[in-house]
Amino acid sequence: MRRIWWLAVSAVVTLALGGCSSPDESKKAAAPKPALKAEKTPDVFQAVFDTSRGQVVIEVHRDWAPVGVDHFYWLIKTGFYDGVRFFRVTRNYVQFGINGDATTNGLWSTARLPDDTVKQSNVKGTLSFAHLGANSRTTQLFFNMKNNKDLDKQGFAPLGKVIAGMDVVERLYSAYGEVAPRGQGPDPTKIEVQGNTYLDSKFPRLDYIKKATIQ
16 A cells, blocks of 8 residues: 655744735734633534635534644634645645744644544545654645545544535646655745745745635
8 A cells, every 4th residue: 555655744844934925825823822722623613715716615523533623723713724825736635734934834833633533534525634654743734636545544534524615626726746756846845944935936826725714
């Protein structure tokens, strides 16, 4: 069985990342404040991504992956995903989750999550955290663009599933292909170092999340 190691990007590099390219993207996220942490994550909620291609709605179920869902909830609440690029768009996966600001990334880079038990299968339309191995999830996620049930045994635990806008996900710009060094797409390490400045310069057609909200 092939190991999908490239679904997650090393968090070793946490140097300065570039700024964002639009007013919506320039808002910097912050680590959860104590008052926000006291807020209980709903058992079921909808995460809405207003993207450069249109709106995507994900129905999230806390009982599918409680640790991951709690983390995802706080990331959205603090604006972490606003302005984030879909840097890996292939026939199998759409991956995102590297913020364009070094400080913001630094606040979350050590927040490695304990694994959730895989309760749902990585079928088309599901959303899962990327990882590099046991207990290594941080901020990156991917949409399954086909039935990737082989990922179930590798510990990728879906959080929810797209209930509206899967056609939007399927239209995200994909011509850059697989990420480097496997393909000709963006180099994830350079994204971490240079942020959206690197992507705007070398991969300007990447689609992105304008705003992520809880509905």
